[in-house]
Amino acid sequence: MTTIENGSGKRELAGKRALVTGGSRGIGAAVVRQLLDAGAEVLATARSATSTVPERATFVQADVRTRAGAEALAAAAQETLGGVDIVVHNAGGARPHKGSSAIPDEEWQDALDLNLLASVRLDSLLTPGMRERRSGMIVHVSSAAVPTPVAPFLHYTAAKAALENYSRGLASELAPFGIRVNTVSPGRTATPGGEATREQWAQMDAAPDQNNTAAPSDTNSIVPLGRDGQPEDIANAVLFLVSDRASWLTGSSLVVDGGEFHRG
Numbered sequence: 001m002t003t004i005e006n007g008s009g010k011r012e013l014a015g016k017r018a019l020v021t022g023g024s025r026g027i028g029a030a031v032v033r034q035l036l037d038a039g040a041e042v043l044a045t046a047r048s049a050t051s052t053v054p055e056r057a058t059f060v061q062a063d064v065r066t067r068a069g070a071e072a073l074a075a076a077a078q079e080t081l082g083g084v085d086i087v088v089h090n091a092g093g094a095r096p097h098k099g100s101s102a103i104p105d106e107e108w109q110d111a112l113d114l115n116l117l118a119s120v121r122l123d124s125l126l127t128p129g130m131r132e133r134r135s136g137m138i139v140h141v142s143s144a145a146v147p148t149p150v151a152p153f154l155h156y157t158a159a160k161a162a163l164e165n166y167s168r169g170l171a172s173e174l175a176p177f178g179i180r181v182n183t184v185s186p187g188r189t190a191t192p193g194g195e196a197t198r199e200q201w202a203q204m205d206a207a208p209d210q211n212n213t214a215a216p217s218d219t220n221s222i223v224p225l226g227r228d229g230q231p232e233d234i235a236n237a238v239l240f241l242v243s244d245r246a247s248w249l250t251g252s253s254l255v256v257d258g259g260e261f262h263r264g
């Protein structure tokens with residue numbers, strides 16, 4: 001268990017109210033656990049009813065891909081928490097396809113709704129309250145794969161790239177109101193969604209001209225630190241960004257990938 005204290009014995013996020021999308025498993029579930037351990041009140045959401053969210057957190061079912069889902073979630077946050085100080089936009093993902101032209105229109109739309117517009121809509125509903133209180137912390141979960149897009153995931157990485165750009169712009173807009181907005185970009189992380197997606201990618205019958213899109217398989221040769229990430233590795237970065245330790249950080253992107261994706 002990770003307990004973050006502020007040096008005076010008080011848990012670091014005591015008194016803070018947090019909303020986590022996709023909080024029922026994988027990275028989101030680790031973020032929920034760490035926020036609770038740091039003393040925050042937490043509302044977690046996912047589409048399916050779940051018994052995996054700790055009892056100390058409140059769970060509400062919602063689909064963040066639609067404006068109706070975002071509105072239901074914002075209303076639940078107001079009702080159960082009385083407002084939100086921390087938002088972690090974690091729900092995301094997409095299925096791989098054989099190549100760019102095999103990605104159907106509806107999956108492009110779905111990828112954009114889940115990986116970009118869900119955050120845009122929810123932020124638009126939650127930031128007015130943060131502006132009034134002149135404080136807030138927002139984290140968007142992107143992907144370390146954004147700078148090196150591959151054909152099976154163009155819908156996914158394009159949506160995440162747009163999310164990162166939006167996140168930086170939102171950070172500029174909201175900084176004068178004391179609201180910090182940052183991005184965490186995970187590399188390959190051992191979660192139910194991540195492993196299922198890599199399995200689908202590995203099983204895809206790659207055509208000869210698509211060999212360069214083959215799913216990477218041997219973690220030791222891919223990740224310089226020699227292992228896949230664990231959900232807690234990503235949650236550690238999220239917790240840092242929403243804590244006062246990051247009080248001078250906004251508009252940043254923290255890549256947590258074991259050194260896999262070289263940048264610049």
Ligand SMILES: NC(=O)c1ccc[n+]([C@@H]2O[C@H](COP(=O)([O-])OP(=O)(O)OC[C@H]3O[C@@H](n4cnc5c(N)ncnc54)[C@H](OP(=O)(O)O)[C@@H]3O)[C@@H](O)[C@H]2O)c1
Pocket residue numbers: 021022023024025026027028045046047048049062063064065089090091092093114141142143144185186187188189190191192193194195
């Ligand atoms: N794992 C990796 O290797 C990896 C790498 C790079 C980036 N990421 C990013 O990290 C984030 C978390 O990934 P993960 O691997 O932990 O995913 P995961 O294991 O698939 O968990 C996804 C969570 O989001 C929820 N969710 C999915 N669609 C939703 C929707 N429309 N509305 C509300 N909740 C929804 C899921 O519950 P329900 O299905 O019940 O809704 C679940 O709680 C994603 O943004 C992903 O793109 C992951």
